[in-house]
Amino acid sequence: MNEQDDVLLGLAPVLAAQADPFADLQLSAQRDDNATRAFLDSDNDADSSAELTLSGGQFFKLQPSRTGTLFGSVQSTRFADLSGLHSNVITLGGRV
Numbered sequence: 001m002n003e004q005d006d007v008l009l010g011l012a013p014v015l016a017a018q019a020d021p022f023a024d025l026q027l028s029a030q031r032d033d034n035a036t037r038a039f040l041d042s043d044n045d046a047d048s049s050a051e052l053t054l055s056g057g058q059f060f061k062l063q064p065s066r067t068g069t070l071f072g073s074v075q076s077t078r079f080a081d082l083s084g085l086h087s088n089v090i091t092l093g094g095r096v
Helices: 003-015
Strands: 017-032 047-061 066-079 087-095
Touching: none
Parallel strands: none
Antiparallel strands: 017 047, 047 066, 066 087
16 A cells, blocks of 8 residues: 555545535624724714625534534625625635
8 A cells, every 4th residue: 555545544434424414594684883993983884784694514423422514604795885895705614
């Protein structure tokens, strides 16, 4: 066996683990009376925003007392008036 075979054999328990997929969809609306976080009262701008988040992943049972999770999410926030505050976020991660 070579080093590559050792790596593949090391991954075998993870690949053979019981995996359960999960998914989540969230939609929210907010009203912020100080959206720009201004320092002066005259600079305060209020606005409404909507946020959409889609997330999902795989939950793995590696051993009776050990689990792992791989996940990802996509989030988008849109403001009604202050378009400069729009944001998009992509998150990838894992946990053992």
